[in-house]
Amino acid sequence: MGAPFFMIRDLCRHRGVRVYSSNYALYGDMSARVNEVYRRFSPRIEVYSIDESFLDLSDVRPKDRVTLARDMRSAVLKWTGIPTCVGIGPTKTLAKLANALAKGIPELSGVCDLTDEDERAAWLGRTPMNEIWGVGPATTRKLEALGCDSVADVRDLDPRLARKGLTVVGERLVYELRGIACLDLETLAATRKGCAVTRSFSSRVDELATMQQAVSTHAARLGEKLRREGLGTDHLTVFFHTSEHDRGDPQRSVSAVVTFPEATNDTLILSKGAMSGVRRVWKDGYRYSKVGIITTDLMDLDGSPRALINGFNRERSGPLMNALDDCNRRWGRRSVVVGSSGWTKDQSWSTKFEMRSPRYTTRLEELPKIRAA
Incomplete structure (x- = not known):
């Protein structure tokens, strides 16, 4: 990740890797289309990033949430061609953790529900800390110094100890892993700061x-x-x-x-x-x-x-x-x-997009053409 293309060009050619230039118009449009599908399943949604969103399922009966998640995955795939995974939890942090499990464990078929306390405890005990939302190498080292090895260990930390070692963010993390929501769903986009x-x-x-x-x-x-x-x-x-x-x-x-x-x-x-x-x-x-x-x-x-x-x-x-x-x-x-x-034709310095895939959804002239034989 992050390596200049010229340094791995031969490797890509040898392994048959397909290389494309950035295509921000297509990415943004497809992200908007996927979120429009989500809104058919939940009226309250937070678009967290171009490829992640949080949905409020509190009005859905617990026994129906997995079924709804599978229907949503099927609709997104059918209408946009984008494969997705769904993580369900009582807090944002647990939902993110469930999503990571859904991605990495084929047996879950793309949906993981951590709302049940007993089932959640079983998963947290065998999941490494680096799967927690926002826990990178530096935080992992701090948690290891506090005696943590798994997500369950982080959940069981004394909140005061977590606050002392990891500031209020650490304390909030402990409560979120216990199923106590500390992060609200932000349905309105925050005002841009920079x-x-x-x-x-x-x-x-x-x-x-x-x-x-x-x-x-x-x-x-x-x-x-x-x-x-x-x-x-x-x-x-x-x-x-x-x-x-x-x-x-x-x-x-x-x-x-x-x-x-x-x-x-x-x-x-x-x-x-x-x-x-x-x-x-x-x-x-x-x-x-x-x-x-x-x-x-x-x-x-x-x-x-x-x-x-x-x-x-x-x-x-x-x-x-x-x-x-x-x-x-x-x-x-x-x-x-x-x-x-x-003028654009004079900008020899500008970024080239010579290997960009077509912008199918926002450029009529780049739509695939079908010709009768």
């Missing part, structure tokens, strides 16, 4: 103008994301670095923070700021492999403070950005762009 747009270059960049074109493009994407949620930012961080795999080349990793007098999501302002950050820390003589823009502490733009001096004209910016977004939605992304980001 945003990042980062990309690796398809070829190394060693010119300032090319780097500025890249950050201008990423700033435009950042602006789109912020406007979609009505958020703004009064600062951003631009970073770029070389690749450790370019042996013999000088190495450099650098970043610059750009601040604005007030919060904004205007592509023109974000782009200008990002390019100024690049100019501030740029040095010739390096071959850069990746660039990105990160911003944190996002705020609701309409309720954010206004600057007394050097503020932005939001009355002009708002309609202009709405027109920009409307054009790109209607005629396709980057139909209208900021001049500093250049």
